[in-house]
Amino acid sequence: AQSVTQPDIHITVSEGASLELRCNYSYGATPYLFWYVQSPGQGLQLLLKYFSGDTLVQGIKGFEAEFKRSQSSFNLRKPSVHWSDAAEYFCAVEYGNKLVFGAGTILRVKS
Amino acid sequence: NAGVTQTPKFQVLKTGQSMTLQCAQDMNHEYMSWYRQDPGMGLRLIHYSVGAGITDQGEVPNGYNVSRSTTEDFPLRLLSAAPSQTSVYFCASSYDGTGGNTIYFGEGSWLTVV
Numbered sequence: 001a002q003s004v005t006q007p008d009i010h011i012t013v014s015e016g017a018s019l020e021l022r023c024n025y026s027y028g029a030t031p032y033l034f035w036y037v038q039s040p041g042q043g044l045q046l047l048l049k050y051f052s053g054d055t056l057v058q059g060i061k062g063f064e065a066e067f068k069r070s071q072s073s074f075n076l077r078k079p080s081v082h083w084s085d086a087a088e089y090f091c092a093v094e095y096g097n098k099l100v101f102g103a104g105t106i107l108r109v110k111s
Numbered sequence: 112n113a114g115v116t117q118t119p120k121f122q123v124l125k126t127g128q129s130m131t132l133q134c135a136q137d138m139n140h141e142y143m144s145w146y147r148q149d150p151g152m153g154l155r156l157i158h159y160s161v162g163a164g165i166t167d168q169g170e171v172p173n174g175y176n177v178s179r180s181t182t183e184d185f186p187l188r189l190l191s192a193a194p195s196q197t198s199v200y201f202c203a204s205s206y207d208g209t210g211g212n213t214i215y216f217g218e219g220s221w222l223t224v225v
Contacts, residue, residue, distance in 0.1 A: 042218070043216055044216045092154075094214070098156055098159060099146075103153045
């Protein structure tokens, strides 16, 4: 069965520091992978997606993610975090237009 | 450029009451779905539809009913609300059910059952 694991429930980083959020997936075929962000009380915003091709994917707001098939991972990165990045981040794998989400990682940014 | 529209945004229900969460999309998408979001569990699929007249169950369908009489609309019905259904509900749509399409989400509906 398809599954997504986000090992870190909470992460705190200082403003200006780099960020990496981890995501591991379980899926038999070539995965379609997504990262979404959700601010408190808001809906989901798509940050980036991987369908095929280059394993390094660029997204909005300066985020990028790298697909590593050998590690079944799709980690999200940002070189310099801004206070406005504080939110909850969800990794998801898609099969037949159904999404399986990870439990989410809450990002706190220290000033 | 409405995209996926959900109503209501907030609702408080008493245990045993019924209600319908509305979802409409104006992108002529064939595929629509409902998810619920609970703390520490991410989003889980409730029901989905691959086209008008066709619906199927997702991971957590119990207590919910859906129908798809038109391409545009995909309402979610709570037949007899229970406190366990307190959650945030998201409707989503995409071009079709073949995979690899961008999935668009509504803004969410916050439901509290007391």
